[in-house]
Amino acid sequence: MNPAGPSHRPAGAGLPDAAYLATMAGLDLVGPATLRRLASLGDPAATWELIRTGRVPESVCAARAVAPRSQVERWRRQSETVDPESAWIRLRHLGIGVVALGGDGYPRMLLDDPDPPAVLFTLGDPAVLDQPCVAVVGTRKSTGYGRGVAHDLGRELAAVGVCVVSGLALGIDAAAHAGACEGGAPPAAVVGAGLDRPCPGANLALARRVAALGLVCSEVPPGTRAQPWRFPVRNRVVASLASVVVVVESARTGGSMSTVDHAVARDRTVLAVPGPVGNPASEGCNALIAEGAGVCTGVGDVLAALGLSGLVRATPEDRRETPGGDAATVLDALCWRPESVEFLARETRLDLRAVVRGLDWLERHGWVRRTGGFVQRAAAPPGGPPWSP
């Protein structure tokens, strides 16, 4: 079939190609591959005209349960309700940018991808992805331990100039991003929903911060709700952008494991943070390590995997003051899982006052964290940035 000639150009002539691609991305049943096929038809304005008139070649349609003919018809009917020009104005209004495969500002890491996004909607600066990127990912059903590790990794990686990439989900993702926002280098988030509602409400403030400091991007246009099938698709972008993927906590199955699969398929380095035996939130990580993934015990391991190990001390020395007396007794009784003060009193045979006094010392000296009546060992001594003494 011939591409439509200039005489068929619609009223919105002069709109950038990205405006048409952005509108096509919002059509039903359009995933990354379909969108790439649509884009490859030539001038996007002309392609839009094909859609509008129901003349899209059937070869563009994905092999799905829906027959290609009815899919083309569905697009035609949908095209009557959307208009690239007003959609483009709305994007501008929301401050959302669009970068297209092969166009300016498209992330370099994605160029070689076997399944690259045809367009990315962006809030913030896509150029932050030119820095070395590390994905810090994990389960939403995280533990305090996992979130502590993710937060520290995020902060320390950002402190040495690494762009921390994650998905802005609750749990590990959010902790890593929150840490990265404190670290210095701009962070980046890839979300599965439209940028008008990029993540669960609880993380909206964090999303705004990430967008202000770095970048929040999405493959789907605003107005697209978070649908479960989009998360694995999103995870491939996270894996593709990062040179190293660190899994902080994950069950044996779940979203983080799909990120790992995508990372392995793309030859990215995968590191896993070991966790307590018996904790479901660490089963996936421990299994990854057993299967040969690298072990991540701190920022040094990640930088070594990135080939940037010269930036930090090989093993950050523990500068925490050694506890004595009751504090030492209390710390000895504490393993890695959160414990109650009652448990500590029972284990140490100290009275509540002595335990609480010991905990205060330990907390002030960075050995433990306390939340909601529970105590757990602090994950790692905060290693400073490489230029600090």
Added chain:
Amino acid sequence: MLASVSSAVVVGVEGHGVRVEVHVAGGLPSFSVVGLPDASCREARDRVRAAVLSAGFRFPPERITVNLAPTDLRKHGPCLDLPIALALLVASGQLDADPLVGTGFLGELGLDGSVRPVVGALPLAEVLGSGPLVVPLRNLDEVRLVAPGARGAATLRGVAECLQGESPWPDPEPRRSIGAGGVVGESSAERPSVDLADVQGHPLGRLAIEVAAAGGHHTLLVGPPGAGKTMLAERLVGLLPDLTDQEALEVARVHSAAGPTRPGGPVSDAPAVLSRRPPFRSPHHTASVVALVGGGSRTLRPGEISLATSGVLFMDELGEFPAAHLDALRQPLESGVVDVVRASVSARLPARFLLVGATNPCPCGFAPDPRCRCSPAQIQRYVRRLSGPVLDRFDLRVRIERPDPESLFGGGAAVESTGDVRPRVLGARQVAAGRGVRCNRMLRGDALERHAPLHPDAVDLLRDRVDRGTLSVRGAQRVRAVALTLIDLAGGSPPIGVDDLLLAEHLRIGDVTGGAAP
């Protein structure tokens, strides 16, 4: 002919005197009630007519007008049946007027002429004052707390005969009385049915309820289902000091005014003797706002928070109570009273309770344990319900864990009983009284500065917490008040040291999920 009789109606928990005037005159037979009666009061006509006939009296076939004065007070309830009937008998010449003069009457009439008990007999009797009083026989115990000379009435016929001196009053001799400063009840006989000695383990929970009882600090118990939160809350009430005469009377008044429609039982279950023991109320989270704080569409009845006055209000599954319910508690928690307003009437009810809340840390109850199976969104919703303004009302927020199995099977050390702990609580309350407050929770602002001086290290500690944001300025003051209670319980004296503050701080966790919240 005209006759009048004294009686009263109850609004909220207070009685208001009512003069019942009956006028019988020639004309077409009719029976009307004027003077702002509500529907239940107007129904008195039918009951009175039937009771008068059943009792063997004549119902005058004339024009009968009943006036209830003062006319600006809305009258509710059937307690005016007996006075209306008696005034009618006098006005129709069937009963001498003299024995009724100066006597107050209360009672609902059955169609068979029996006299039935009324709601709020105690406050009703109080307002009728020191004069002679005739009340339903089943209200007599209650009424004699304030009117030792009151007589009991079983039937309309009986009342008429007793008034004429034709037969003796059917009531038993007065058993107990409260005179001027008289002694009521015997607290030693009213041992609490549950004892702290039954609680194995729970060192933190035991400490928390002891501190709550001593300092009057509102307490939130957080823990998984079956950890023993309810068990601890029930034992807290046993640690509280006995009620004073005033408090005991107030509690009896509220329970009397709440009447039989409340969970709390029928009229006969209302404290017929003044109880010295503080009440324990445990409303369910499905209770209506009215059931919780009082009010009602037709009449102003006290709610659970007033029934718990001078005692413990235990709100189990606090997170399940609707936000409006928790909001309605704000004023009572601040002021110790609740103002209930309905279209035409308003009442101020006592609501000076110790609030004990209990909640799971998350919907499944296990957070932050890895066994928790709640989604982050579920946990967030839970946390939002139990955040800021709600949490702020609790000086003490303690995590209650399932006790160590060792301590359940007698492996633990011997535990103290209620009798062992209570003297410490009473001692601490006495120390607080020396500061001019009922308990340390009441210490605010200047009074707290004066009575709870801080050791310099303790000042540094509080400053550190406020700087780090783990305590608000207000939170720091509450921790300070709790630390003072800890000192009082230990028999020490201020200034407050670092150890006391650290323990008080640990008794006030900021995150009910134990760190499970994302």
